[in-house]
Amino acid sequence: MQPSTSSQGVPSWPSENSPVSYLSRKALPIKRNDAEPLTREDVQYDLLNSLFTDPRAVFTNPGSTKQEKVAFGDLYVSALYSSNRCSKVLKEKMHDTPAFSVEFAKIALLTNVGRINTTMAFFPEMKTALRTYHPVPSLQKTDGNAQDAPRIKNCLKAALLPTEVKSTPPSTPEEVLTKLRAGQRPPTSVVNLIFVLANHAAPLSQAHFDHGLNFLDLFLPNTLLATEDRAKVFLWLIYHYLENDTAPNPFDDQYSSKNVGKVPLIRKLTPTEYERENVDSPDEIEWGKKMSQQRNQFLQKLVVEAEKKTKPHAHYVTESGNNMPRSQRQLLDEPPDERSFLFYVPSQENAEPQRAMKNYIRPSPTEGERTMFEQAWHMAKTLDPLIDSDDEEVTDYNTRVDFGRYSLAPNLNPGLLSL
Known part of the structure; x- marks a missing residue:
């Protein structure tokens, strides 16, 4: 089935609600637990390798004034490098280590089509709970930081042509072909084109594919579709929309030519x-296990540090309690010295304060009790008012009773003292 042609000669694509027999977009992103490696099967490594090693220089380099032709791998890496959201550190790493730039471009392409979503990260020291870490042994053979998916997505969104920075880039296949037929080559960046093809997989299926396949099927595992043929179809579509939709395609076979x-x-x-x-x-499998173990150790360390922050610790207080400024209390958290006496408070979460037990004085049956005036006269003659009462030995029964009534138990019923 071919698309119908409008009055302007631009294909009119079928509705996006057209039935397409392929796995839904919900099944497109890779789903793995935290610290679980992404295998070659997950990322379809052979497909990525075929795309980035294809030597046919048939794509126009938008950064060249001489309409230079480059291969797809160079075109895609150049688009990432020219992105306004590509950091200076990342650009330097891509420039100094070409192997890293290719690995980064392969991960970016998976993000471009939706196989890697924004919940993934690729460095084990990631702390946020909003994303999961995944080592990618086949695509992390260099020592460069592969970033995380949200940063990669931002880099991709800003990978536009210079003429598209201050305008709206084409968002449908029709708009791309309109610009191409108007003489603009390339009509948009290769990154934006891949976004367009992925977002319009359903109508493109009926326009370009047979047997119910579509653009997204090229990147899915377990389809039993030959890798080399899938790579050829992908490059055919890129050339069709970036270079020429009417002339012979360098990626044609006999069927597409006819x-x-x-x-x-x-x-x-x-x-x-x-x-x-x-x-x-075997080396990739071993490296994946090593990085998973490193991730688990990092998470365990985070848990221990979090527990230390929340666990109460032993501290010291003065005889007057904690009614003092915060700065002074912090000083008292240090071990005590010999110059001051501090009470040690252990770090027991459920410890309850111990109440001081007071021994109330019981009167002796052999001693008599003086009247109030007799007791006052006795105290005036026997007690020294210049001596601290805490230093005196209370040997007199009536003095002990008087002291017990008004000092040790001021709120106690006096009648209880005579029991």
């Missing part, structure tokens, strides 16, 4: 043939 607007055929593999693709090497 059927205008249709992508090359994709061979279906046998299960045995499919198992030979995207095989992780």
Whole structure:
């Protein structure tokens, strides 16, 4: 099925609600637990490698004034490098380490089509609970920081042509072809084109694919579709929308040459043939386990540090309690010295304050009790008013009774003291 043509000669695409027999977009993102490595099967490494190693220089470099032609890998890396959201550190790393720039571009392409969503990160020291860490052994062979998915997505969103920075880039296949047919080559950046193709996978399926396939199926695992053929179809679509939609396509096969607007055929593999693709090497498996263990250790360390911050600790208070400024209380949290006496308060969460038990004085049955005037006269003759009462030994029964009534138990019923 081919798209109908409008009066301006631009294809009129079918409705996006058209039925397409493919896995829904909900199944598109990779789903893995935190610290679980992404295998070659997950990222479809062989497909990415075919795309970025294809040598055919047939794409116009938008950064060249001489209409220079470059291969897809160079075109995509250049688009990321020219993004306004690509940090200076990242640009320097891409410039100094070409291998890292290719690895970063492969991860960015997976983000571009939606296989990697914004909940993923690729460095083990990530602390936020909003994202999960995943080592990617096949795409992290250099020592560069692979960023996290939100930063990669921001970099992709800003990867526009110079003419699109202050204007709205095309957002539909129709708009892209309109600019292309108006003589603008390329009509948009390769990154924005991939966003457009991914967002319009349903109508593009009926326009370019047969047998119910679509653009997103090219990046999904377990489809039994040959890797080399999927790479050819992807590059065919990129050339069709960036370079020329009417002239022969350098990625044509016999079928697409005879059927205008249709992508090359994709061979279906046998299960045995499919198992030979995207095989992780022993070194990659070992590195993935190592990074997963490092991530788990980092999380355990975070838990221990969090517990230390919330756990109460032993401290010291003066005889007068804690009614003092905060700065002074902080000084008292240090171990006591010999110059002052401090009470040690242990760090027991459920410890209850111990009440001081007071021994109330019981009168002796052999001693008589003086009257109030007799007791006052006795105290005036026997007690020294210049001596601290705490230093005196209370040996007189009546003095002990008097002291007990008004000092030790001021709120106690006096009648109880005679029991």
